Amino acid sequence: MNEIRIIEVKQSVFASNDKRANELRDLLKEKKTFLLNVMSSPGSGKTTTLSLIINRLKEKYRIGVMEADIDSDVDARTISKNTGVDAIQLHTGGMCHLDADMTRQGIESFENWADYDLIILENVGNLVCPAEFDTGAVRNMCILSVPEGDDKPLKYPLMFEVSNFVLINKIDVLDYFDFDIEKCRENIRYRNPMADIFEICAKDGRGIDDVCEYLIKQIEEWRN
Amino acid sequence: MHELGVVFHVIDEVEELAKQNDVKHINSVTLQIGTVTGIVPDYLTDCWNWAVSKHELMIDCKLNIEKIEAITHCSACGNDYNTIIYGKTCPNCQSSDTYLLQGNEFMIKEMEVY
Structure with a gap:
């Protein structure tokens, strides 16, 4: 007869992810690499906006891009074609978000990730789930x-609570x-009084310079 | 799908604990889930039943879910109220200077093993 016993766990499910996210952030800090997590709905203009930002920053920084989607490599190819920087595609295998472990695996699949000054993670297009898991990013951007x-x-309160800055796109x-x-x-501001807000149009480039200036400031602060 | 990722997380955690405690089988796992976590218990259970069948230690492992009601505290008037009904605005004084006391928990409470 097997003796049945109860093990009290009392452990937060998100705790292990938070721990891994903090470990990843520590490693990024050590290697002076800034990880930007980009979140939004599908079709809000993430890939187009990122192409503009990358083209303005690629002379200054070495940049790697990770595109997370449930399937296809359309976004990685678009980024690579538009900007010429290294882009890899991560497949979440049906899941709606990336967690810290998946982000780390993605980063480690670059040949020499520590050579990048800036790694951009384009999260799965979704305003709910990506907000719930800390990826280990230095800053969260929402479009x-x-x-x-x-x-x-x-x-979608949580998305705006966890975003350090928000771009309002398609103002044209x-x-x-x-x-x-x-x-x-x-x-x-009601959700997040600390959030910085930018108005942009990724089609004609309005507002992108301000976003880049802001990003450079954030990156320099992180690296120094 | 959100619930599936969450289930994988829970399974990883309890399997790790099972190994540490020299467990032969996990009969059931009890989770405590706040009502504003965005987790749908029915979906979670469906994912659970599918996922445990892939793990030898957890075949037919039952999932118990205990709900934790969401309560928000108002800093302006000190009132505690039901978050699901009133959201971020205090029904007593209409202030939005409020914060969540409980309801976003997602805890593994215990597991029954042999």
Whole structure:
């Protein structure tokens, strides 16, 4: 007869991920590599925006890009074609987000990842799950586009709470949507008073210089 | 799918603990889940039942879920209220200077083993 016993665990499920995320951040700090985690809905313009940012920063920094999707390598190829920097595609195998271990595996699949000054992780397009798992990134960036609506920070609170800065994209089509940009800023600040907010248009490049200037400041602070 | 990733996390953790404690089989695992974690217990159970069948130590391992109600505290008037109903705005004084007291927990409480 097997004796049945109870083991009390009392352990947070997210605790082990948080621990691994902090370990990864420590390693990145040591190697002076800045990891940027980019999150948004599908179709908000992540890949286009990143192409513009990378093209402005690639002279200054050595950059590697990790594209996370459930399937396909469309984004990695687009980034590689648009910018010429190293881009790899990560497949999540049906999962809706990346956790710290998957991020680390992705980073380690670059040939010499520590040579990069900046690694950009384009997370799975989704405003819910990616926010719940700390990837180990130094900063979280969220892109919200005008057609999605100014109420998204109210509907997806955690995403805006964990984002250090938010880009409001597609401001060229503001006239065609009931999108109140002041209301949107207010909604973001309601969730996260510390969030920095930028208005951009990835199609014509408006606002991108400001984002780059901001990013450079963040990267330099991290590396020094 | 979100719940599947979460299930993998839990299985990794309990398998590790099982090894440390010289366990032959895990009969059941009890989780405590807050009501604002965004985890859907039914989906979690479906993923669980599929995933445990792939792990020798956990064949037919039962999943028990204990819910933790979400409660928010208002810093302005000191009121504690139900987060699911009222969200971030205090129903007593309408302040939004509030914070979550409980409800975003996701804990492995215990496991029954032999």
